[in-house]
Amino acid sequence: MSEHWVGVDVGGTKVLAVRIDEAGDVEATATRPMPGRAAGAEAVEEAVALAARDVYGARPPRALGVSAAGLVDADGERFLFGAHLPWRDTPLRRRLAERTGRPVVVDNDANCAAHAELLAGAARGVRSALLITIGTGIGGAVVLDGRVVRGAHGLAGEFGHVQVVPDGLACECGLRGCWEQYCSGRALERVTRVALGRHLDGPEVTALALAGDEVALQSFASIGTWLGVGAAGLVSAFDPELVVVGGGVSAVGDLLLGPARTAMRGSLQGTAYRPVPELVPARLGPEAGAIGAALLARDGRS
Ligand SMILES: [Zn+2]
The missing domain is CATH 3.30.420.40 (ATPase, nucleotide binding domain)
Structure with a gap:
């Protein structure tokens, strides 16, 4: 059976998930409301897991990429700060890997979008x-x-x-x-x-x-x-x-x-x-961050 990867973009107002195939083509998308910073880390992490589940259903992805609006440390382990997100110097990669049971990569949303535009968009x-x-x-x-x-x-x-x-x-x-x-x-x-x-x-x-x-x-x-x-x-x-x-x-x-x-x-x-x-x-529009996160999950964070 063919492999697939999931990318989830966590922004100030929504959580957007995409599923890509081995070629990087988008197979499915889903959106959930962002619970908001005040709802706390657990609630937002649950929304990420649920949005991911919406696009992979019963077939878990090889890995999950997460694109987040804010500062992510050099190793992609910790989310340091984002004005609209609840995490503060949080080991986000590990927490999401534990919650989803899948390998996870985390990166800043603009870095994810750049990866997507580079591989499949305006900067190809x-x-x-x-x-x-x-x-x-x-x-x-x-x-x-x-x-x-x-x-x-x-x-x-x-x-x-x-x-x-x-x-x-x-x-x-x-x-x-x-x-x-x-x-x-x-x-x-x-x-x-x-x-x-x-x-x-x-x-x-x-x-x-x-x-x-x-x-x-x-x-x-x-x-x-x-x-x-x-x-x-x-x-x-x-x-x-x-x-x-x-x-x-x-x-x-x-x-x-x-x-x-x-x-x-x-x-x-x-x-x-x-x-x-x-x-x-x-070229990739509002899905660029999620697509880039899925591509990073596929390719590894270099
Ligand atoms: Zn400023």
Whole structure:
């Protein structure tokens, strides 16, 4: 009988599971509500196990991958911190392995998404790339020489909290002027509120922008410009072949990526004399983290 693997993405609002076959193709998906940070670790771990069970039924997978929004240590053993998740320096890999009775690998959600985009998405065949995911905040991953780079402590790629404005806007992380305060779903809402004088949520601003509304287009131009400025800094640091932009806010496409490309080019030195990487949309959508986790379960965490 053919083998299969399961990936589960644990985000702030939902737990999403996918089952993949040996080729990496998705065979089944399932979603469960995220019990919430306040519900505690046990409740969230149970939701992970149940979502996994939803996609594998009576045939347990060879291994289980878990993609989690937050800081995961270098060995993939401990979940250190995530604003929307209940674990604090918790031995998550072992706890989930005990609960499910299967081998488990754990990684940061952006690292998982990067692994998926690298193997089966926008960065297929690319040796060096940056992934920038724009949702409520900014997530990121660095791919060099065909591998996701995790850093000395597993914490590389936290682009959202790079300071871009000294003494700038206050961030949930406690710092000021973090990049995600200027380029994120929250930033989109803030910029729109300032221009309109009333609150609209991200999907509403997106719908207006797609309908050609001038204020909404300006909001996307603002966060797109910040996206390009920040991306240019990362391109200067890593010299990637490709910059892949994912996350819910990027669903608007070129209304965001157009201003970003212009700003990125304008913020890089020597553009007439150097290759400027393409800035492209991610391909795997909201399932990227879960698919990447399943692929890591299949391939092992390198
Ligand atoms: Zn911050």
